[in-house]
Amino acid sequence: MAASLRRRHRELIDLDPRTNKLKPGCNHYHQALIIKGNKILASAHNSMGTRSRGSGYNDNTIHAEVAVVKSLGDISLLRGAxxxxxxxNSLGNLLNSKPCSDCQCFLNKCISKYGLRKVLYSVESSLQSST
Known part of the structure; x- marks a missing residue:
């Protein structure tokens, strides 16, 4: 069962148009998806934030985990997702993307308060669950 879940999730990752499209000079790319069933509800990536982009500070990174929840729009859509x-990297190989401590705290809140079912993150060539 776990192998088929990994295959299904990799297929969804490959469907996302931003996968493997690195900006010039980038060595890797962080991306987050919110899925329910076989449908991608939202997609976002790490970006530099500004006050107008919701980070409250200039030149602050907005992590993909937070950006994808914000892009979802309706927090109730997290339930069961x-x-x-x-x-x-530029070759399309999965690399470690374990959430930082701030994002892990944010994701735990999404699970306990808003009903997010599970969080998966990549580790060298596979996906691992953080819950």
Whole structure:
């Protein structure tokens, strides 16, 4: 069962148009998806934040985990959904994307308060659950 779940999640990652499209000079790319069933509800990536982009500070990174929940729009859509965080290099290989402590705290709140079912993150060539 676990192998088929990994295959299904990798297929969803490959469907996302931003996968494997690195900006010039980038060595890797952090991306997050919120999925329910076989449908991608939201997709976002790490970006630099500004006051107008909701980080409250200039030149602050907005992590993909937070950005994807914000892009979802309706927090109630988290109920029963799975959040996938992954990092890939220019060859499309999955790399470690374990959430930082701030994002892990944020994701725990999404699970306990808003009903997010599961969080998966990439580790060298596979996905691992943080819950």
């Amino acid at each position: 799975t959040l996938i965080v992954y990092r890939n």
